[in-house]
Amino acid sequence: MDAFRFQNPTALYYGKGQIESHLANEVLQVGKRVLLVYGGGSIKRSGLYDKVVGILKDASVTTFELSGVEPNPRLTTVHKGVDICRTENIDLILAIGGGSVLDCAKAIAMGAKYDGDVWDIYARKGKATGALPLGTILTLAATGSEMNAGGVITNWETKEKLGGGSPYTYPRFSFCDPENTYTVPRDQTIYGACDMLAHCFEHYFHRTEHTPLQQHLIEAVIKTIIENTKAAIDHPNDYHARETLMYCSTMALNGMISMGIQGDWACHAIEHEISAIYDIPHGGGLAIIFPHWMDYTKQVNPSRFASLATNVFGVNPDGKSVDELADIAIAKVRDYYREIGAPQHLADYDIGDDQLDTMASQAVRFGEIGNFKKLNKDDVYNILKASL
Amino acid sequence: MDAFRFQNPTALYYGKGQIESHLANEVLQVGKRVLLVYGGGSIKRSGLYDKVVGILKDASVTTFELSGVEPNPRLTTVHKGVDICRTENIDLILAIGGGSVLDCAKAIAMGAKYDGDVWDIYARKGKATGALPLGTILTLAATGSEMNAGGVITNWETKEKLGGGSPYTYPRFSFCDPENTYTVPRDQTIYGACDMLAHCFEHYFHRTEHTPLQQHLIEAVIKTIIENTKAAIDHPNDYHARETLMYCSTMALNGMISMGIQGDWACHAIEHEISAIYDIPHGGGLAIIFPHWMDYTKQVNPSRFASLATNVFGVNPDGKSVDELADIAIAKVRDYYREIGAPQHLADYDIGDDQLDTMASQAVRFGEIGNFKKLNKDDVYNILKASL
Incomplete structure (x- = not known):
């Protein structure tokens, strides 16, 4: 670390x-x-x-x-x-x-x-x-x-x-x-889950070596979010589901699972550029961007994605290559977003391709973004285009 | 919680x-x-x-x-x-x-x-x-x-x-x-690992319901301790093994994995009575007591032990009953202590049965101990006797 x-x-x-x-x-x-x-x-x-x-x-x-x-x-x-x-x-x-x-x-x-x-x-x-x-x-x-x-x-x-x-x-x-x-509307509950999950992903995909405890702690939060989102959406007055999601949201970004690692934060930076123009919900934007960012960056360290498959989604690794496991993990992330009713494409917010260049430029105006993989303007443009 | x-x-x-x-x-x-x-x-x-x-x-x-x-x-x-x-x-x-x-x-x-x-x-x-x-x-x-x-x-x-x-x-x-x-002697490294693991167990075995995140966080620390102890023992100057154990020890007892739950702490109370008379290393005493405490208390909630088997030790639950999984978990805990060279019996410190009664009485002098299972004097005596 x-x-x-x-x-x-x-x-x-x-x-x-x-x-x-x-x-x-x-x-x-x-x-x-x-x-x-x-x-x-x-x-x-x-x-x-x-x-x-x-x-x-x-x-x-x-x-x-x-x-x-x-x-x-x-x-x-x-x-x-x-x-x-x-x-x-x-x-x-x-x-x-x-x-x-x-x-x-x-x-x-x-x-x-x-x-x-x-x-x-x-x-x-x-x-x-x-x-x-x-x-x-x-x-x-x-x-x-x-x-x-x-x-x-x-x-x-x-x-x-x-x-x-x-x-x-x-x-x-x-x-x-x-x-x-309890009174948080269904959409906001979904966006909230997407946001806290995104915070976990931003930490999980880092380049610091020798971080086994951080990895397992982040996996603990990811797993718990995924296991409890549906209950909170379907039963808004379920105290334990609400409590668990609330606690996950606190733990995902209070620094306790991310000591000694440098998170990525590229997806947050990209999402901020979408919201800055289109004023869409932050969590919705993150749900759209993350799977495409994963596709785009997985070759940096496919084994990190493979760990997500085995340790969070419980995929049996027998007979599967690391690359296959990585793809399974990303597919499972997409499944989760779809199952909870999160948006999957920019088109879900009626966002077309006319501002992609502006958003990409703005995202990197302080320099390249991301840490797991450094992204320049072209990278951001490609991820946004894939997200259409 | x-x-x-x-x-x-x-x-x-x-x-x-x-x-x-x-x-x-x-x-x-x-x-x-x-x-x-x-x-x-x-x-x-x-x-x-x-x-x-x-x-x-x-x-x-x-x-x-x-x-x-x-x-x-x-x-x-x-x-x-x-x-x-x-x-x-x-x-x-x-x-x-x-x-x-x-x-x-x-x-x-x-x-x-x-x-x-x-x-x-x-x-x-x-x-x-x-x-x-x-x-x-x-x-x-x-x-x-x-x-x-x-x-x-x-x-x-x-x-x-x-x-x-x-x-x-x-x-x-x-x-x-x-x-x-780096200069911590082999024995002290072993006792240290036993101590931090014991802190995790004290939290893990609680009676509070609906604590999925706490459970997964504690599992994360347990898993990391178990995966890294041998390296620190065998290679005292392995920076990453030492760093990981140190970080586990901090996280095991800084309150971050145990919010909203009431830990057990009976084994610590029992160990203190052994040390108070025989001045043995705290971590060694805990390694002796814990497996016997687990045998004695597992029926309170065998599924908690089964989770330890599947989520920490990676045991495939297919075809196994919860009770079988619980027993496997306890056996795995014993294996770990044995593999790292921790003591397994009070006899390893030349402690016989002559003070069992005194220790049992002292352990409960402020009242019953433990939370996962409340232990009275007889319970403590039985656990100590099993530990001989």
Whole structure:
């Protein structure tokens, strides 16, 4: 493995009843002026908003609000939040929602402590100099934002969707109650599963040698996601399926299965370019891109794909070559996406070939992408074309 | 899974060269008066002592020393360390060694901030009220003490060996350089592997339902330990084998594979009673006890043992009953211990049956032990007798 430093300070609360028992105390340890950040009306319809506001009111906490955070959260919304934090002297940002809301809140937290436009940090023109304390209440199992320091923001003026973060943006605490995901619509449940699975794949396909434990840990998460997605889709109120997917999403991207390895992240970079133009769901884009990326890169290390076949999908390797096993693994990944109802082609989102060149150029504007296989503009173009 | 709160704040540094690059900075963030805690002369023979002292000297850090920490560290040694901390106004304790040294340092850290005898905390008569900051440099892959808050101390006056800890005793930072384990003797390497494997088993055999990810994560660590122990024993300077075992030891007991489950810990409790009387190596005692505990408890949930057979040992389940698979798993565990040269019977340490009753009584003096199966005094006696 590579030499590494790992530290993840987030206090994670899992399970039903944790918000009621511990939220007020966690908030009060930071302060009494709290900015609630959330998206549309789903947390109002589900009753979560009323519950949280009630708890904070009982604790004599003063709340301010930034609502309407978009899927693929926008820089303009981040700016609004930063303004509130500065004007109202906010002590703590409390994000209630899925990855988009949490990512927006991270950007606000950095922006409130940054002398300049927080977009600098995402555009690699500046570094975070601090962040307001951030707590989260998760309502969607997908991005792992509840226990990592990163996030993705879209700048619609420049049509850029970029990831960024800092050591300051780990949530101080995160509440993950599976019951808060019961109302997640079928499509979003599917996209969430695709997203967490993609995080596993980004780690799994690396070039670092001698990483047996990391490999087996990632396989554990992949296997568990695949075994539990259908139940959560078909039975939205199945506590254990929701809980398992939520826990997989956290573990897929909190750094615990990826210490000492350099992940790939090319598919995420490509997907961001699709979303930046077409505003499609992140998880849907990843489900489309990944199998084609696998076809395109498998010869870099077919044995890694063969391990996926044997260790995750339980394929008996007897009499099969490594290349055959690799192809079986990719076919099984496609099967999974199809079985859960994920999109398989860009055409599923009515995306044609007219912007392929722009997306390919944008994806590599900071240089080649990927680590398992370095991709240049032509490579990205080829993968996008195969994905049509 | 059970509802849980998880937080592990330790900054983990892995790999060669990390001490040289980052130790001084980590120490200086805390202070300039450091108590070095270590065991016998092994860190002097290996050159690690000179390296660390040189780095601290160059950083103008004033060092104090507590050396001679025993395997199964003793309360009397802890008291000496507490005295030094108080007298010399120590800012940071830097433990250099294996689990015993680290556990001793944790007790000292708590003791320095406790108004009374720190033994109270281990004897369940008091709670920690704080701890001095603690850093560690690990030289033995075994206990996971480098990234958890617990430790075990032996009180020879009362012949008690008890575990204890607090939220304050997570190391602030830990340096894990596999090269520092090259000089670990063969026996200690074996005992270390037995210890980390035992931590996995303690987690694996739980009664919490719906824990598929935890199960697969624990299986990942078990599999990796088993696949890599022989290489580290046979080739002590094999960087990758040493690195993998070290990483397994950290992951086996830093809480990351055991969120939301209640482990068993009966075998640890029983082993502590053996060591408290006979002062045998902890890992050796665990290797003796575990297979007999498995025989004794398998009927509680034979399918858990069957999973061990299929998912860890790769046994083909076709045509085998769950009970047969369970027995195969236990036989495979025995095979592993035998193949690596671990002890198999109490007789291997010249322990006879004359103290079985005392050990059984002591093991349950705070009540029944274990969680997978609750064990009373008779149960413990039976397991010890089977282990003769």
